[in-house]
Amino acid sequence: MKTFFNVEDIGDLKTALAEAQEVKANRFGFQQLGRNKTLLMIFFNNSLRTRLSTQKAAMNLGMNVIVLDVNAGAWKLETERGVIMDGDKSEHLLEAIPVMGSYCDLIGIRSFAGLTDREFDYAETIVGQFVKYSGRPVFAMETATVHPLQAFADLITIEEHKSVKRPKVVLTWAPHCRALPQAVPNSFAQWMNAADVDFVITHPEGYELDPQFVGKATVEYDQLKAFSGADFIYAKNWSCPGVKNPADYGKILSQDMSWTVDDAHMRLTNNACFMHCLPVRRGLIVTDDVIESPRSLVIPEAANREISAEVVIKRMLESL
Amino acid sequence: MKTFFNVEDIGDLKTALAEAQEVKANRFGFQQLGRNKTLLMIFFNNSLRTRLSTQKAAMNLGMNVIVLDVNAGAWKLETERGVIMDGDKSEHLLEAIPVMGSYCDLIGIRSFAGLTDREFDYAETIVGQFVKYSGRPVFAMETATVHPLQAFADLITIEEHKSVKRPKVVLTWAPHCRALPQAVPNSFAQWMNAADVDFVITHPEGYELDPQFVGKATVEYDQLKAFSGADFIYAKNWSCPGVKNPADYGKILSQDMSWTVDDAHMRLTNNACFMHCLPVRRGLIVTDDVIESPRSLVIPEAANREISAEVVIKRMLESL
Amino acid sequence: MKTFFNVEDIGDLKTALAEAQEVKANRFGFQQLGRNKTLLMIFFNNSLRTRLSTQKAAMNLGMNVIVLDVNAGAWKLETERGVIMDGDKSEHLLEAIPVMGSYCDLIGIRSFAGLTDREFDYAETIVGQFVKYSGRPVFAMETATVHPLQAFADLITIEEHKSVKRPKVVLTWAPHCRALPQAVPNSFAQWMNAADVDFVITHPEGYELDPQFVGKATVEYDQLKAFSGADFIYAKNWSCPGVKNPADYGKILSQDMSWTVDDAHMRLTNNACFMHCLPVRRGLIVTDDVIESPRSLVIPEAANREISAEVVIKRMLESL
Numbered sequence: 001m002k003t004f005f006n007v008e009d010i011g012d013l014k015t016a017l018a019e020a021q022e023v024k025a026n027r028f029g030f031q032q033l034g035r036n037k038t039l040l041m042i043f044f045n046n047s048l049r050t051r052l053s054t055q056k057a058a059m060n061l062g063m064n065v066i067v068l069d070v071n072a073g074a075w076k077l078e079t080e081r082g083v084i085m086d087g088d089k090s091e092h093l094l095e096a097i098p099v100m101g102s103y104c105d106l107i108g109i110r111s112f113a114g115l116t117d118r119e120f121d122y123a124e125t126i127v128g129q130f131v132k133y134s135g136r137p138v139f140a141m142e143t144a145t146v147h148p149l150q151a152f153a154d155l156i157t158i159e160e161h162k163s164v165k166r167p168k169v170v171l172t173w174a175p176h177c178r179a180l181p182q183a184v185p186n187s188f189a190q191w192m193n194a195a196d197v198d199f200v201i202t203h204p205e206g207y208e209l210d211p212q213f214v215g216k217a218t219v220e221y222d223q224l225k226a227f228s229g230a231d232f233i234y235a236k237n238w239s240c241p242g243v244k245n246p247a248d249y250g251k252i253l254s255q256d257m258s259w260t261v262d263d264a265h266m267r268l269t270n271n272a273c274f275m276h277c278l279p280v281r282r283g284l285i286v287t288d289d290v291i292e293s294p295r296s297l298v299i300p301e302a303a304n305r306e307i308s309a310e311v312v313i314k315r316m317l318e319s320l
Numbered sequence: 321m322k323t324f325f326n327v328e329d330i331g332d333l334k335t336a337l338a339e340a341q342e343v344k345a346n347r348f349g350f351q352q353l354g355r356n357k358t359l360l361m362i363f364f365n366n367s368l369r370t371r372l373s374t375q376k377a378a379m380n381l382g383m384n385v386i387v388l389d390v391n392a393g394a395w396k397l398e399t400e401r402g403v404i405m406d407g408d409k410s411e412h413l414l415e416a417i418p419v420m421g422s423y424c425d426l427i428g429i430r431s432f433a434g435l436t437d438r439e440f441d442y443a444e445t446i447v448g449q450f451v452k453y454s455g456r457p458v459f460a461m462e463t464a465t466v467h468p469l470q471a472f473a474d475l476i477t478i479e480e481h482k483s484v485k486r487p488k489v490v491l492t493w494a495p496h497c498r499a500l501p502q503a504v505p506n507s508f509a510q511w512m513n514a515a516d517v518d519f520v521i522t523h524p525e526g527y528e529l530d531p532q533f534v535g536k537a538t539v540e541y542d543q544l545k546a547f548s549g550a551d552f553i554y555a556k557n558w559s560c561p562g563v564k565n566p567a568d569y570g571k572i573l574s575q576d577m578s579w580t581v582d583d584a585h586m587r588l589t590n591n592a593c594f595m596h597c598l599p600v601r602r603g604l605i606v607t608d609d610v611i612e613s614p615r616s617l618v619i620p621e622a623a624n625r626e627i628s629a630e631v632v633i634k635r636m637l638e639s640l
Numbered sequence: 641m642k643t644f645f646n647v648e649d650i651g652d653l654k655t656a657l658a659e660a661q662e663v664k665a666n667r668f669g670f671q672q673l674g675r676n677k678t679l680l681m682i683f684f685n686n687s688l689r690t691r692l693s694t695q696k697a698a699m700n701l702g703m704n705v706i707v708l709d710v711n712a713g714a715w716k717l718e719t720e721r722g723v724i725m726d727g728d729k730s731e732h733l734l735e736a737i738p739v740m741g742s743y744c745d746l747i748g749i750r751s752f753a754g755l756t757d758r759e760f761d762y763a764e765t766i767v768g769q770f771v772k773y774s775g776r777p778v779f780a781m782e783t784a785t786v787h788p789l790q791a792f793a794d795l796i797t798i799e800e801h802k803s804v805k806r807p808k809v810v811l812t813w814a815p816h817c818r819a820l821p822q823a824v825p826n827s828f829a830q831w832m833n834a835a836d837v838d839f840v841i842t843h844p845e846g847y848e849l850d851p852q853f854v855g856k857a858t859v860e861y862d863q864l865k866a867f868s869g870a871d872f873i874y875a876k877n878w879s880c881p882g883v884k885n886p887a888d889y890g891k892i893l894s895q896d897m898s899w900t901v902d903d904a905h906m907r908l909t910n911n912a913c914f915m916h917c918l919p920v921r922r923g924l925i926v927t928d929d930v931i932e933s934p935r936s937l938v939i940p941e942a943a944n945r946e947i948s949a950e951v952v953i954k955r956m957l958e959s960l
Binding site: 348369373376379380497599601602603608611612618619623626 | 676708723725732739740743
């Protein structure tokens with residue numbers, strides 16, 4: 001595996017899920033793979049869960065880890081040729097990226113959407129440069145449009161907790177006080193479409209995800225109807241993806257508190273499990289009762305981030 | 321050992337001191353204990369000595385170490401239930417702390433006193449949450465009220481340098497230009513009360529430490545009288561603990577330079593060793609002559625921080 | 641090897657170059673040397689290449705690495721005796737430095753020139769204190785006046801790419817929009833003077849490097865004449881070294897764009913290789929065409945930083 005951004009990168013999902021269970025049962029069993037190999041984790045944005053779980057996964061595999069916190073504001077790479085670099089960009093990507101690649105074996109990169117320029121964000125300009133110029137396998141630790149380590153951990157968690165062969169999984173938008181990227185819902189939709197589940201997306205008008213991620217999913221604007229008979233409720237806020245009206249890209253179109261997942265919502269489901277990628281704003285996304293209930297999977301879901309990262313890094317090490 | 325905050329946590333002090341000497345003589349001899357184990361060091365406040373010595377100790381034991389610098393101002397955890405989290409607190413402790421626990425085996429935490437709310441500080445609210453919700457053994461790397469890795473290193477140092485069976489140890493307040501927490505004198509007092517020493521505390525009126533830490537110690541307001549016949553002088557500034565007047569909590573009540581430890585002071589002692597936890601302000605706490613004298617133990621005392629940390633982490637690893 | 645600042649520290653250059661090739665061919669072959677040894681990397685200034693390559697080199701050798709980022713502004717060490725430390729300096733170097741030394745086996749230090757006080761910079765005041773008081777071997781990760789890990793990597797790169805026994809190597813000043821230190825050209829000059837090359841330095845009037853670094857090199861003020869017949873062009877900007885006029889120290893005296901290395905310049909050479917330590921400002925130092933040409937060595941030169949660091953750390957480990 002040379003890149004990990006989209007669900008196709010991981011290949012057959014049943015195989016990947018089986019490998020996840022194998023790794024989970026024996027997380028220190030593959031250290032020969034990582035011996036004398038170095039993972040460079042590059043953060044253009046802050047991270048708690050992703051940083052800890054990915055570093056842990058790499059260390060499980062016996063790797064050396066170097067963490068590089070890049071102040072996104074301070075480190076501007078020139079991308080054009082023919083420019084006189086007398087401004088605030090002190091290095092050209094054609095030097096910076098191959099040099100970083102020369103000191104490591106794998107690269108993990110986090111670079112969020114700016115939420116102002118849809119075309120720039122959805123072109124995955126920054127991580128694309130690392131793929132093209134670093135000479136190393138590159139995996140996403142959340143990019144402008146995808147967060148596949150989260151989606152893979154979500155899938156592992158669903159697999160571990162499902163009680164029917166083909167569960168109904170509902171991705172529901174929920175209100176938030178800040179404009180958030182679409183990376184998590186995008187990847188979750190993409191992975192659920194590829195998995196053996198009955199997948200429904202529900203959100204207010206205007207929050208339509210990009211068609212490449214919606215795929216064959218059922219989109220239901222009536223949240224209560226969507227919840228009916230659900231086995232898993234996956235809550236997440238996202239800002240406007242700008243599909244219908246590009247001018248709205250990155251904006252907050254609704255703060256409708258009737259979308260907050262509470263007990264009344266959950267009673268419509270088939271005793272569904274509650275999921276969220278964290279961090280979560282209680283009272284906006286979900287009530288205390290729901291997130292603290294025995295059906296809440298938020299902690300085991302977060303713990304599975306170590307497993308999804310370990311499978312991905314293991315695959316990349318095997319392909320070196 | 322599941323927590324390390326107070327002297328009782330370490331059990332019998334003679335046993336602990338013997339173990340410290342064993343570890344010091346063979347600091348890489350216990351690496352099987354730490355193999356594939358991860359220490360998460362969480363810093364809400366800056367650190368030099370504590371960070372370096374604790375990281376070194378964990379690596380001596382063969383552990384993986386993840387350092388997490390949390391900007392105390394930026395990372396506010398919601399602690400209440402039933403709140404709509406639409407303010408500056410982006411995560412609830414009931415999610416954040418178990419998740420951190422899920423990626424490690426041991427947690428070290430540094431979180432200083434705010435010095436504005438005595439009740440909050442002395443309740444050890446923040447570290448208490450980690451003990452309660454992380455699911456992992458937790459040790460203090462200086463909390464609002466205690467700094468036991470320092471006190472244990474101090475005790476090891478006294479044991480190594482004492483020339484009488486039961487030395488006279490004097491904790492003396494000394495002036496400083498800033499308001500400092502009470503964690504170091506609190507723990508030093510607690511540990512000296514538990515050790516086989518003749519323990520005296522001296523400070524100006526109003527600087528009385530909390531009774532739980534003063535314990536059975538002799539409190540002497542006349543610094544010169546306290547120094548008489550001392551075998552060890554342990555200097556430290558602290559701000560008002562607010563015992564007599566809670567409104568004075570965290571304030572500077574005195575900058576009396578006659579309390580600075582100088583040669584004249586030291587001549588009153590039994591050729592005492594001089595100790596300080598560092599960093600130290602020369603000219604305020606102590607004169608150049610005293611801290612540079614052959615009787616100054618500040619450097620070996622700091623070096624013993626690696627040893628106290630290694631014993632504590634070793635004990636926690638043994639109890640996993 | 642107890643210090644690594646100047647070319648003499650590395651001893652015979654042929655031996656050092658042979659060892660570099662041995663290490664490059666077998667970079668994980670010396671891990672017994674670094675086992676249970678700790679490198680403390682202290683950064684008073686930002687770093688990308690130096691941090692990554694030095695950390696990688698130490699991990700290649702099986703060492704533990706602790707990275708300490710010191711905010712140069714926030715961490716002021718008192719250096720005088722007899723001072724009452726009631727200002728912004730919270731620690732005296734006589735405590736801080738030995739304590740850091742007590743938690744590690746080797747120290748790497750980065751501390752740039754301030755470019756305001758020539759005497760202070762050229763006395764290497766800060767790194768000199770670490771050499772004197774840390775009790776550990778200390779190597780430069782760029783100091784006020786030298787950057788020997790870069791110069792050694794440059795020499796390795798020249799050795800790998802030279803096609804004549806004694807190549808002509810030209811260090812050329814080039815324009816830049818900011819005032820830069822002299823550490824890189826100083827060390828490059830010092831190492832080239834010690835190597836078996838025909839060495840020429842070219843720069844506008846007023847940019848004369850300190851005589852201790854110029855040594856026996858030919859200084860040629862006519863850049864085009866200097867380039868004639870060159871086998872290697874090493875471009876670098878530096879601010880005024882203040883040799884002729886100390887009042888100009890650290891200033892930008894010229895931004896003459898005719899000094900930018902372009903195709904016309906390179907055509908004067910003997911099909912020379914182009915080198916630069918990076919980061920480089922394109923359009924000021926060099927044109928896109930030259931830096932992207934097959935004769936550009938900037939990426940392999942940066943990759944050799946891992947090798948120069950590994951040789952230096954290996955030598956220091958061997959001398960412990």
